[in-house]
Amino acid sequence: MAYKPCPRCKKLIPQGMTYCPDCKLIADRERQERLKEKQKRYNHSRNQRNQQYRAFYHSKAWKQMSRARLSFTDWRCEAHLDKGCTGLAVEVHHIKPIQTVEGWEHRLDWDNLEAVCTHCHNLRHPEKLHKSDPDVIDLRTVRK
Ligand SMILES: [Zn+2]
Ligand SMILES: [Zn+2]
Ligand SMILES: [Zn+2]
Incomplete structure (x- = not known):
């Protein structure tokens, strides 16, 4: 050998x-x-990175921006993805997610934002659907 x-x-x-x-x-x-x-x-x-995103969502700039978007659309959902849409926008969605390089650059860009109801927002994030979101239940009971 x-x-x-x-x-x-x-x-x-x-x-x-x-x-x-x-x-x-x-x-x-x-x-x-x-x-x-x-x-x-x-x-x-x-x-x-997660800390960076959390800090952004708590930042004054984002709160001002998202509130401006919601009042601009008169708190109406811009997505209207299906019949489950409540029409009442309570959140602002990033069309290009801030977790991407491009989305992060456009995190405060008007064109990258979308006022959405919780239902449509969940549809925009299918990966989140399995998590029970108390907001969704709240809104449904409010509408009955
Ligand atoms: Zn050896
Ligand atoms: Zn909607
Ligand atoms: Zn979103």
Whole structure:
């Protein structure tokens, strides 16, 4: 059988192996650690981004802008996506989501905004539908 030195400890190992069994354990552990580090960094930047979005939604500029849009449309839903539309706009939707680079740039652009009722807003965000939104229930009971 042909042998070669283990790249870590230089012990001779069969040609087909990458490391000797001892070094393989260490190498695997190191790879795991690097993966964990990568994941940690990713989560960290995601948290930072989420904080950025939260701060934006609480900012004075956004509150002024969204209120301006709602009163401009006379609190009427601009989406009218289907029969479930209550017609009463209570939220302002970003047509280009602020979670994207382009949407973030246009977060306060009039043309990127849409006054929507809660129902239509949920339809605009199908990924959110499964979450029970108390606003939706409230509005339905109000209308009965
Ligand atoms: Zn080795
Ligand atoms: Zn609507
Ligand atoms: Zn939205």
